[in-house]
Structures are given as structure tokens and as C-alpha cells.
Amino acid sequence: MGKIIFISGPSGVGKGTVISALQKRHPEWKFPPSCTTRSPRPGEKDGDTYFFISREEFEKRIEKGEFLEYAQVHNGNLYGTLRRPLVEGVESGNIVVREFDVQGFAQAREKLPREYYISLFLKPAEGVDILVQRIQERAPISEEELQHRIHSMKQEIAQENLYDHTVLSHHGEIDRMVEDVEKVIAQETK
Numbered sequence: 001m002g003k004i005i006f007i008s009g010p011s012g013v014g015k016g017t018v019i020s021a022l023q024k025r026h027p028e029w030k031f032p033p034s035c036t037t038r039s040p041r042p043g044e045k046d047g048d049t050y051f052f053i054s055r056e057e058f059e060k061r062i063e064k065g066e067f068l069e070y071a072q073v074h075n076g077n078l079y080g081t082l083r084r085p086l087v088e089g090v091e092s093g094n095i096v097v098r099e100f101d102v103q104g105f106a107q108a109r110e111k112l113p114r115e116y117y118i119s120l121f122l123k124p125a126e127g128v129d130i131l132v133q134r135i136q137e138r139a140p141i142s143e144e145e146l147q148h149r150i151h152s153m154k155q156e157i158a159q160e161n162l163y164d165h166t167v168l169s170h171h172g173e174i175d176r177m178v179e180d181v182e183k184v185i186a187q188e189t190k
């Protein structure tokens with residue numbers, strides 16, 4: 001029996017970077033793609049991060065109960081996590097890594113046996129201020145958008161207690177966070 005590793009954390013905490021680092025360091029682990037109705041961007045290959053499917057196909061799969069969770073994202077497209085690659089991955093003894101927002105995790109955990117997964121929350125060691133600063137550095141956004149992002153970050157951080165483990169993200173120390181995540185996974189899967 002393997003384990004699904006669910007990873008969440010507020011935007012800007014370095015989730016994407018952690019997942020890419022784990023992918024490089026553990027090619028034997030599984031990183032199943034999501035399904036989406038949005039079009040591929042230049043350079044995006046079907047089946048890498050996403051399976052690109054039509055809305056009609058997506059709706060058919062909802063009806064068949066193929067998703068562990070799905071959501072309509074602010075861009076109007078549907079995104080969802082297929083149940084089968086996760087469940088088959090664990091049942092055949094693999095470590096399956098999956099990033100989720102807090103809501104996606106809350107939906108997915110309801111549909112899986114408790115022993116199938118562990119969950120990790122990445123939390124900024126220096127508080128949300130550093131994330132706000134990072135968001136502002138990435139791209140210019142309006143004051144309204146900024147307030148909205150700060151509000152959702154605080155809401156996400158308030159959900160930390162839903163998770164089995166918290167790993168701290170220290171500013172400028174991504175390698176340390178990747179190692180801490182690996183330690184938790186090693187400890188939970190030995």
C-alpha cells in the first residue's frame with residue numbers, strides 16, 4: 001500500500017516550487033495531472049500538468065462520478081481531479097503527490113479511505129506579510145484585488161488544523177522546505 005500526499009498552502013508560499021523539486025528528486029513517485037476545459041497554453045503538452053478536454057466531456061465525467069473533486073475557477077473553466085489515478089496509484093504501492101487548495105482538499109478527503117492519504121500544509125514562517133509582498137512583486141494588482149487575496153490567504157491559513165502536518169516556509173529557503181517535506185513523507189511511509 002502506498003500513500004497519497006496532499007499538499008496545500010496559501011498562494012506565494014512556494015507550493016509549485018516544492019512539487020517541481022519533488023518531481024525531479026523522485027521520478028518514481030506519481031504526479032497525476034488534472035483535467036481542465038481551458039485551452040493549452042503554448043508549450044503545454046496534454047497529459048503533463050493537465051488533460052485538456054471539452055466541457056461536454058468534462059460534464060460526462062462528472063455524471064459518471066470520475067472526479068474526486070472539481071471546481072469552476074474564476075476564469076470560467078472547469079478543473080478537476082480524477083479519482084482513478086490517485087486510487088490506483090496508492091493501491092499499487094506508489095507515493096502519489098497532489099497539490100490542492102484548501103477547498104479541493106476538503107472535498108477530496110471525504111471520498112477517500114483515511115489510510116490512503118496524509119496531508120501537509122505549507123505555512124509562511126514569517127506570516128502573511130511576506131506573501132503579500134511577493135504577490136505585489138510578481139505583477140501589479142489593484143488595491144481591491146490585493147485585499148481580496150489577503151482575505152483568502154488568511155482564510156486558507158485558518159484551515160491549517162485540517163492537515164496532518166505543517167511545514168514552515170522560511171523566506172528564501174526553498175531547499176530547506178523541500179527537505180522538511182521529504183522528511184515528513186519518509187517518516188509517514190516507512
Ligand code: 5GP
Nearest residue numbers: 034035038069070071073079080081101104
Ligand atoms: P491555470 O489555468 O492557471 O493552470 O490554473 C488555474 C487555477 O486552477 C489554479 O488556481 C489552480 O490551482 C486551479 N486548479 C488546477 N487544477 C485543479 C484541480 O484539479 N481542481 C481544482 N479544484 N482546481 C484546480
